[in-house]
Amino acid sequence: DTAVSQTPKYLVTQMGNDKSIKCEQNLGHDTMYWYKQDSKKFLKIMFSYNNKELIINETVPNRFSPKSPDKAHLNLHINSLELGDSAVYFCASSPDRNYGYTFGSGTRLTVV
Amino acid sequence: GENVEQHPSTLSVQEGDSAVIKCTYSDSASNYFPWYKQELGKRPQLIIDIRSNVGEKKDQRIAVTLNKTAKHFSLHITETQPEDSAVYFCAASFYNQGGKLIFGQGTELSVKP
Numbered sequence: 001d002t003a004v005s006q007t008p009k010y011l012v013t014q015m016g017n018d019k020s021i022k023c024e025q026n027l028g029h030d031t032m033y034w035y036k037q038d039s040k041k042f043l044k045i046m047f048s049y050n051n052k053e054l055i056i057n058e059t060v061p062n063r064f065s066p067k068s069p070d071k072a073h074l075n076l077h078i079n080s081l082e083l084g085d086s087a088v089y090f091c092a093s094s095p096d097r098n099y100g101y102t103f104g105s106g107t108r109l110t111v112v
Numbered sequence: 113g114e115n116v117e118q119h120p121s122t123l124s125v126q127e128g129d130s131a132v133i134k135c136t137y138s139d140s141a142s143n144y145f146p147w148y149k150q151e152l153g154k155r156p157q158l159i160i161d162i163r164s165n166v167g168e169k170k171d172q173r174i175a176v177t178l179n180k181t182a183k184h185f186s187l188h189i190t191e192t193q194p195e196d197s198a199v200y201f202c203a204a205s206f207y208n209q210g211g212k213l214i215f216g217q218g219t220e221l222s223v224k225p
Contacts, residue, residue, distance in 0.1 A: 033212075041199055043156070043215040056210040090155065097211025100146045103155040 003027050006091050006104035013081055014112055021076045021107045023091030030096050031055075032074040034066060037088040037106070049074055050097065081111045114138060116204050118216025125192050126224055133219045135202035136184040144205040145178060145185050146213065151198045159200075160187070192223045 004025045013019055025032065033056075034046040048056035049068040063079045074091060088108050092101035115138040125131050137145075146161035162169045162176045162185065169176050173192075178185040185204075189196055199220050203213040 031211075041150075041218045043201065043218075045212050045214070048210055048212060050210075056212050098144045098205045098207060099211075100144075100158045100161050101156075101213065103157070105155050 002105075004091060004093055004102050004104040006089075006107050008107060009105060010108050010110075012110045012112065015081055015083060017081050018077070018079045019081060019109070020078070021089055021091075021109075023074045023076075023104055025072055025091075025093040025102070025104075027093055027095075027102060029093035029102075030071060031094045031099075032068065032071070033092045033094075033101065034074065034076050035090045035092060035103075037090060039087070043090070047074075047076075055097075078109075081109075083111050085109060086111045114206050114209065114214050116202060116214045116216045118202050118219060120219060121217060122220045122222070124222045124224065127192060127194060129192055131189045131192055131196070131221055131223075133187045133200055133202065133221075134184060135186070135204075135216050136182075137204040137214075138183070139204065139206050139208075140183065141207045142183075142204040143207055144211075145176070146203050147174075147176060147187050148201045148203065148215075149198045150201065150218075156201060189221075192221075194223050194225050197221055197223045 031050045033048045047066040052068045068074045088106045091104040118135045143164040148156035150156040175188045199218045202216040
């Protein structure tokens with residue numbers, strides 16, 4: 001049983017398209033996150049939800065919109081994809097704020 | 113501002129040697145400091161963590177030390193093995209900003225047999 005699962009694992013799409021990435025955790029955690037890992041391996045936080053409430057919204061273009069239908073799910077929708085959006089996107093969850101994360105397996109997004 | 117600096121960016125050691133990775137953080141309110149290991153093409157995995165009320169923590173061949181006054185913490189790996197080769201990330205929680213983790217830039221550790 002995968003603790004934090006993301007789909008799809010790979011996503012190749014053209015510039016200007018809209019795409020979604022889904023994340024689900026079965027750990028009973030209250031907090032979920034989206035991180036972006038660029039080509040230099042740097043992990044940067046994008047969003048965080050605590051019990052379905054948005055608590056962190058970093059300076060991310062508003063083409064990125066997270067949605068949390070319940071505390072076990074956190075999805076990321078991206079409009080009008082650009083070349084610079086190519087990266088690995090990781091979902092993560094933690095029991096609460098100030099605790100270690102369990103990461104999903106990542107989604108490698110390639111915009112061509 | 114919120115910042116975590118990590119050094120070195122690359123580290124190469126011989127099997128059996130020790131490896132040390134150092135991090136500094138900017139927010140004196142940070143109280144949680146995890147370390148992650150990321151193998152090529154895989155997810156980051158938590159290997160050890162420390163809270164601000166503890167100065168040192170050990171788990172088999174890995175240990176973490178924390179100096180709150182100087183705002184720095186370090187990862188020590190002893191008796192390194194080739195399977196320790198990976199990218200290691202330190203992180204610090206920013207308590208007053210939703211408790212988010214800010215990660216260091218990563219250290220690529222290579223253990224040569």
